[in-house]
Amino acid sequence: MTKRAAPFLACIGLLVLWQVASLALKNDSFPTALEAIRAIPAILGDKDSLVNFAASLRRMTIGFGVALAMSIPLGLLMGRSRIVASFFNPLLMVIYPVPKAALMPIIMLWLGVGDFSKTLVIFLGVSLPVIYHSFEGAKAVEEKMLWSGAAMGLSAPQRMIRIVLPAALPEILTGCRTGLVLALITMITSEMIARQSGAGNILFNALDMGQYDTVFAMIIIVGAMGIGLDALFERIRAYLVRWSEPQFDIPLSFS
């Protein structure tokens, strides 16, 4: 019981801390937690902002989905074949420290400010951790299981799907969880750079126009989105890998 309630208590504690801090600072641009919470219904009730949220979520889902569909097979192949691994590893190492959302201005020049460039940026941001974790997961699969599979007449693609994929699944899902956090971050940042629609657009426009209540209310909403998606993913993960030993229950967040 207390274990379930602890994150809620932490939320409440943080909000109380905020309230006390803002009352103590008495800064015009730092509204109290209550004021920010009071501004939330106005945003959620507005049709325009709901359309924006839907657009954000749609781009994120597409980018995340396509990234998973391409990165997991690539990562698994890299984990099982040394040639594929040494082919892709240096390239990925070079791309890894590039801030993906910073590619936005360049991609905008080529593809415009529409959905496609933002989805592409999200895709790029999600891919790398998923590839990396699938790679590590596939590398750690026990050889004996593969040999037994081969001895029982499974072909190479079958072994990949029936043995390597399930064995690497816990590790892959860790990568997906990191990818989920990254997808949110790239989503917000790309919308901040190309302000055309989306949650990041509302947030940074409010900042520029000095609507501080809205800024802080949006921070709460985006934060709740992150925590909610993470909790949902954790449910799915717990179901998919219910046979495995419980691993780290807190993700290592990349951003």
Place this chain on the structure above:
Amino acid sequence: MNARAVTSDLVLGLVPIALLIAGWQALVSFGYAPLTLLPPPGLVFSRMVQQLLTTTFQLQIAATLFRLFAGFSIAVILGVTVGLAAAVSPAINAVVRPIVRVLAPLPKVALYPALLLLVGFGHQSKILLVSFDALFPILLSTYYGASSVEQKLIWSAMAAGTPSWQILFKVVLPGAAPSILTGCRISLVISCIVVFLAEMITSTDGLGHVLVTAARTFQAVDMFVPLITISLLGLLLNGLLELLRSYLLRGFPEA
């Protein structure tokens, strides 16, 4: 693995990078992409060398590096301290755990407007954002590293008469070192990315600012230069950390 295998791996790894650059050059030479949108690789690299030699550009790099290191150091100090404290004291763990659970999946970029309003547009807001983003991987890996230190080692130290606060520094901290350094490595890449993004959002100097200025004036060549520079910086810092790691972990069996 013998030397020849390493060389052939290296050659194979260079192929996709070479293909990428060749493809880039081909796009330009065959006229699929106008020069204003996609400058040829030669032009970009010569421009980069030329920029790296100017004082103004070096000052921008220095500004970025200063923020990066300040934020990263805060994250390391705070993350290792809190992680260790949570691992050794159940009371602290009970408080820290739910807070981390709530804050880790939060997209920290969304907090940047709040930081801007609170501490202003100078160095502080960017440094805070970097340390906030880099904190959680270090904290979590310290926590897991410290909690997986073998109990027998602690018991033998106690049996040998080591006072308990010395056990923390002589047994637990070195035992957790490999895990802590892995966390630092993840955080370093994150710091590179975040400092760049923060400078893109609001700044008057730094590499991110160079990119935004170039984007506003449609100088495609100048847009690539800061991006490549930050990636090279990321690779370089990663390499330095790797050296530090192999020095610090020289006594460990398979680090």
